[in-house]
Amino acid sequence: MKGITKAWISGIFFFLMASLAMGQADYALQRSQMVKTQIQARGITHQATLSAMLNVPRHEFVPEDKQVFAYSDGPLPIGNGQTISQPYIVGYMTQALRLKASHRVLEIGTGSGYQAAVLSKIADSVYTIEIVKELAITAKKRLKLLGYDNAIVRQGDGYHGWPEKAPFDAIMVTAGAEAIPQPLLDQLKVGGRMIIPVGPHNAVRQLVLVTKKKDKIIKKNVMPVRFVPFTRDKTKNKS
Template identity: 50%
Template sequence: MKDTAKHQGLRNQLVKLLAEKGIYDTNVLNAMNAVPRHLFLESGFQDFAYQDTAFPIGAGQTISQPYTVAFQSQLLQVKADDKVLEIGTGSGYQTAVLCKMGAKVFTIERQNELYRKTSVLLPKLGYRPRVVSFGDGYKGLPNDAPFDSIIVTAGAPFVPQPLLAQLKIGGRLVIPVGDEKQVMTLLIRTSETHFEQHEFGDFKFVPMLEDKNR
């Protein structure tokens, strides 16, 4: 597994495209310029890794389009050493971006095939999230809560209450909500009982399934 000057050049072009599409957070752009996306893809897709496109990664899941990764990451407003909970480890690419942004990442995956693969791949590539867990993302990781922010990388039909409960006051939950298509939703916890909600348009994700670990 190599990361060459050619790959870096392609990442530079991708980051330029993301900036043109409205991504302005330099922490996000720098992280995506540093993380070798091609190493998180099956070999048949590696030549296309720096296109702004989603690709299958097995187990019926996908690696998100780079713009989607950047958009969600930007909404989190990650600061160094923030505790971030990621629901849906998937390929590990979003996890790596968050690690590169300086977050202490706690990530959970419901597909055993992906969990086993990614829990080995991430440290092999030099990314060390605090926790890589196999389990039901709807339940979050209550033993590690509270979190500065939570990111959900699958389409949820509703906002799971356990995730809201695991946010710090002032914390941010970024979640695509909907069935056929999803509305990117940001919830900011303003007090023990109140959340401020913002919506950012339609996106398309694989579904977040409850109690479907396998």
């Protein structure tokens, strides 16, 4: 009886391992198709961006009951009224920053941590701020568990950026703002780039690409988008 029990346990173990391997292979195939049909086919050519999105397991950054849709062509809810962006938007915004391996990046709106993980595969360091405490805690644990050690999460109001880590080579804002926060412009290096959705709440916004020159700020509207609002800490004075 003991021998049968051990054999049964061993059989179950190998079945589970085989199922896990098959599941990971299936996710890898879905990820490859996502990059090919949703990202490359729409004009994303930056190789570091494509490589990062091919290697970051998007299904690990969505709720378990949504993992079957992780590689679909659209945003997904992640709880607390927040979403994980459509893969194409992730790719587009990442490419727009023209990241290099030496760059220090600030992200406002960590969410599930997926965008931070993509950025961390390209840049030297990523500092990401999430105002929703539950999401910040979960994202921090997830990024650490998955080995994205150069993505550092802070819980708080992202309006004022992360001054002690500034200046940044690039800044990405993944929540819709009514105007570009001045502290973020101040923390952007000369020659740096920022991408941010700007416009009235509950309406279509413009994704704005900002380039900081020595003597001026250049702003370019690049596409209409919909994003969840840039949330502020109501317990503190707004600037």
